[in-house]
Amino acid sequence: MEFCKIKDVEPEEIDVLINLCVPPERRAFPSFVEGAAVKRNWARKSIEMFGSIAKIAYLNDYPAGLIQYQPRIEEKILEITCIFVPEMRNQQRGVGKALLKALVEDARKPKPYFGDASPLALVTWAFGVPGYYPQNMFYLKMGFKKAVENNPFLLYHPIKEGYVYQPKTGRYIPQPEDKGKALIFYDPSCPFCMYFTEQIKAAISEVAPNLPIRTVNMFEEQDEVNKRGQVPLCAVNGKPVTTFFLDKENFQREVIEALEGN
Numbered sequence: 001m002e003f004c005k006i007k008d009v010e011p012e013e014i015d016v017l018i019n020l021c022v023p024p025e026r027r028a029f030p031s032f033v034e035g036a037a038v039k040r041n042w043a044r045k046s047i048e049m050f051g052s053i054a055k056i057a058y059l060n061d062y063p064a065g066l067i068q069y070q071p072r073i074e075e076k077i078l079e080i081t082c083i084f085v086p087e088m089r090n091q092q093r094g095v096g097k098a099l100l101k102a103l104v105e106d107a108r109k110p111k112p113y114f115g116d117a118s119p120l121a122l123v124t125w126a127f128g129v130p131g132y133y134p135q136n137m138f139y140l141k142m143g144f145k146k147a148v149e150n151n152p153f154l155l156y157h158p159i160k161e162g163y164v165y166q167p168k169t170g171r172y173i174p175q176p177e178d179k180g181k182a183l184i185f186y187d188p189s190c191p192f193c194m195y196f197t198e199q200i201k202a203a204i205s206e207v208a209p210n211l212p213i214r215t216v217n218m219f220e221e222q223d224e225v226n227k228r229g230q231v232p233l234c235a236v237n238g239k240p241v242t243t244f245f246l247d248k249e250n251f252q253r254e255v256i257e258a259l260e261g262n
């Protein structure tokens with residue numbers, strides 16, 4: 001492979017990280033302007049807290065790919081939230097592999113937020129994006145294991161020898177103030193978060209035009225998240241909506257059922 005430099009993202013490179021994910025033609029749309037703003041805020045604070053949150057691969061000084069991660073302190077794991085080599089011309093040239101290798105090496109070093117130890121494992125929810133080589137195929141090729149036999153997306157790579165990751169199980173704990181409302185929980189580490197939030201809002205409003213909708217920033221409003229246990233992307237009337245919003249018909253059906261089941 002030609003020269004590929006892997007670098008930890010510094011505060012002044014946050015926009016490079018954001019622009020690797022958001023195609024130029026979408027950057028001026030209000031939901032992406034807002035998504036970039038919340039990601040900037042998340043990234044600035046997270047770099048301050050943890051030092052490193054993402055690495056960028058530069059091919060001949062040109063940003064070609066990213067790997068992004070965040071510690072899950074309670075579980076003592078490092079979650080990889082995204083790996084992405086957006087441009088076709090840079091794919092299958094070893095960029096993804098170089099990014100992952102750099103992260104594995106970095107993860108082996110002691111971290112102050114893990115009590116000066118390494119994380120037990122790298123864990124990822126390897127979701128796919130249409131038109132791209134799927135993240136889960138990539139991780140499986142790189143030696144990651146399934147955490148649960150019948151789930152092809154939840155994968156891990158032990159850092160501590162012999163460690164077996166067991167996903168935390170939990171349930172959604174509705175709060176009295178969630179009655180008669182929709183809640184959307186968004187992850188500000190993804191610059192698409194506000195775009196997705198707008199789509200979810202629109203899908204809800206089509207079937208429940210008067211339903212109040214509250215958005216919760218999962219990084220800034222951690223108390224709101226923690227008291228609800230395992231939070232979904234969306235909950236209506238205190239009930240988690242399990243259908244993904246892109247399956248609009250079934251998503252909307254669940255919204256209606258959640259409102260009917262008072």
Ligand SMILES: CC(C)(COP(=O)(O)OP(=O)(O)OC[C@H]1O[C@@H](n2cnc3c(N)ncnc32)[C@H](O)[C@@H]1OP(=O)(O)O)[C@@H](O)C(=O)NCCC(=O)NCCS
Pocket residue numbers: 082083084085086090091092093094095096097098127128129132133134135138141
């Ligand atoms: C997964 C991804 C990061 C891999 O990046 P990459 O730089 O192309 O990968 P590499 O060149 O380092 O290849 C790593 C391995 O994957 C394999 N691979 C990569 N792309 C492949 C493809 N299209 N078909 C088959 N195998 C492929 C390579 O053959 C290599 O395996 P090997 O070591 O056994 O030869 C890239 O394809 C990607 O960005 N996909 C989209 C991921 C995504 O959806 N991210 C979320 C965005 S919001």
